[in-house]
Amino acid sequence: MNQINVPRPNDLDAFWMPFTDNRYFKSHPRLLARAEGMLYWTADGQEVLDGTAGLWCCNAGHGRREITEAIQKQAAVMDFAPTFQLGHPIAFEAAARLAEILPQGLDRVFYTNSGSESADTALKIALAYHKARGQSQRVRLIGRERGYHGVGFGGMSVGGIGGNRKQFGAMLPYVDHLPHTHDIGRNAFTKGLPEHGAELADRLEDLVALHGADTIAAVMVEPMAGSTGVLVPPVGYLKRLREICDKHGILLIFDEVITGFGRLGTNFGAERLGVTPDILTMAKGLTNAAVPMGAVATSDGIYDAIVNGSPDGIELFHGYTYSGHPLAAAASIATLALHKAEDLPGRARAMEPYFEEAAHSLRGLPNVVDIRSIGLVCGIELSSRPGKPAARAVDVFRKCFDDGVLIRTTGDIIALSPPLIAEKQHVDRIFETLSGAIKAAA
Numbered sequence: 001m002n003q004i005n006v007p008r009p010n011d012l013d014a015f016w017m018p019f020t021d022n023r024y025f026k027s028h029p030r031l032l033a034r035a036e037g038m039l040y041w042t043a044d045g046q047e048v049l050d051g052t053a054g055l056w057c058c059n060a061g062h063g064r065r066e067i068t069e070a071i072q073k074q075a076a077v078m079d080f081a082p083t084f085q086l087g088h089p090i091a092f093e094a095a096a097r098l099a100e101i102l103p104q105g106l107d108r109v110f111y112t113n114s115g116s117e118s119a120d121t122a123l124k125i126a127l128a129y130h131k132a133r134g135q136s137q138r139v140r141l142i143g144r145e146r147g148y149h150g151v152g153f154g155g156m157s158v159g160g161i162g163g164n165r166k167q168f169g170a171m172l173p174y175v176d177h178l179p180h181t182h183d184i185g186r187n188a189f190t191k192g193l194p195e196h197g198a199e200l201a202d203r204l205e206d207l208v209a210l211h212g213a214d215t216i217a218a219v220m221v222e223p224m225a226g227s228t229g230v231l232v233p234p235v236g237y238l239k240r241l242r243e244i245c246d247k248h249g250i251l252l253i254f255d256e257v258i259t260g261f262g263r264l265g266t267n268f269g270a271e272r273l274g275v276t277p278d279i280l281t282m283a284k285g286l287t288n289a290a291v292p293m294g295a296v297a298t299s300d301g302i303y304d305a306i307v308n309g310s311p312d313g314i315e316l317f318h319g320y321t322y323s324g325h326p327l328a329a330a331a332s333i334a335t336l337a338l339h340k341a342e343d344l345p346g347r348a349r350a351m352e353p354y355f356e357e358a359a360h361s362l363r364g365l366p367n368v369v370d371i372r373s374i375g376l377v378c379g380i381e382l383s384s385r386p387g388k389p390a391a392r393a394v395d396v397f398r399k400c401f402d403d404g405v406l407i408r409t410t411g412d413i414i415a416l417s418p419p420l421i422a423e424k425q426h427v428d429r430i431f432e433t434l435s436g437a438i439k440a441a442a
């Protein structure tokens with residue numbers, strides 16, 4: 001008999017879930033159905049405190065009325081308009097508002113729809129920049145082990161995550177990597193920037209010697225690597241990278257998809273860490289995640305080199321149908337207004353000492369081998385069960401969720417990044433619940 005394809009709305013089969021153990025999930029579904037402020041509610045009504053700002057993105061908390069209303073209003077006025085050879089006012093306004101809080105000198109904004117697209121866009125801008133200046137031999141891109149720049153071929157190749165690339169074989173050519181800076185042996189249980197490891201930036205000189213400076217277009221790093229387990233840069237490391245890039249005419253790209261918009265207690269990580277890149281990528285907190293949007297900011301010098309250095313016509317052969325989408329632009333303007341009015345970076349800064357103490361109070365619990373923290377982020381690293389990497393953290397995740405707190409895990413590392421509106425009672429609840437779950441997973 002022919003099978004008839006009857007839609008079954010409550011069926012979990014059709015949605016092939018991203019970065020998910022689909023087989024496990026579909027037999028043990030955890031469905032989030034509503035969100036407000038610091039809280040989610042599951043489909044069956046259980047309250048879950050958000051310890052991760054969704055996926056490091058809802059910095060202003062969930063369901064912010066100002067953002068919702070801005071999206072509703074814009075949808076009613078104009079749902080979509082192209083930004084190829086046309087424009088609409090709200091996209092220009094969004095970019096100008098964003099430029100106000102970007103690190104000084106970075107005030108040209110190219111819109112994307114995600115962090116992955118921002119990473120690939122930044123790499124393409126770097127290549128186009130050198131080409132426009134007559135240095136088309138600069139095609140090499142340098143990333144770092146344990147870097148995460150999303151899932152496009154550019155970001156995946158320059159990123160340094162085994163699991164993100166081993167399934168797909170060939171990566172981009174002309175890519176090399178710096179070593180990561182994670183060193184528990186020397187830096188365990190660090191509050192703020194770890195003391196040891198600035199010298200790892202000098203490995204860029206080794207890559208320059210190996211490949212030739214005039215073949216390298218750009219170095220892309222996260223100022224603080226989030227997705228691979230909260231790897232905070234050692235004191236002096238980023239400054240050294242900046243110096244070596246300057247010395248050799250290499251562009252420095254910061255991927256601030258996680259560190260942007262107040263997470264480290266400043267507008268961008270660049271500010272907190274005291275180093276300004278040539279290109280900065282962002283997404284997530286740009287719209288408080290209410291509508292997908294990413295962006296790449298560059299200096300005037302990069303914009304001018306490409307725009308004035310190209311023949312008449314389209315200067316950068318790149319863009320997305322939804323670059324500067326009206327609903328995303330509206331969400332971004334409203335988010336940036338909240339960011340300023342509520343001083344979200346200032347709130348993160350004010351809460352940082354309390355959050356840090358609470359995080360480090362887990363030291364001494366079974367299997368906790370490191371805790372590191374900066375701004376409103378912390379990583380808690382557990383020892384793995386023999387032969388079963390990540391299993392312990394998965395147990396901790398499930399117990400926390402069942403006990404009403406959302407955490408995030410990567411391997412056997414727990415990462416916490418609550419919305420920047422978190423109050424002491426939320427911080428207490430997150431760490432009390434986590435403490436119980438770590439003990440239960442011993």
Ligand SMILES: Cc1ncc(COP(=O)(O)O)c(C=O)c1O
Nearest residue numbers: 114115116148149150255257258
């Ligand atoms: C630093 C960084 N870059 C890029 C990305 C990819 O962003 P998206 O998932 O929006 O493509 C992420 C996602 O977590 C990220 O943390």
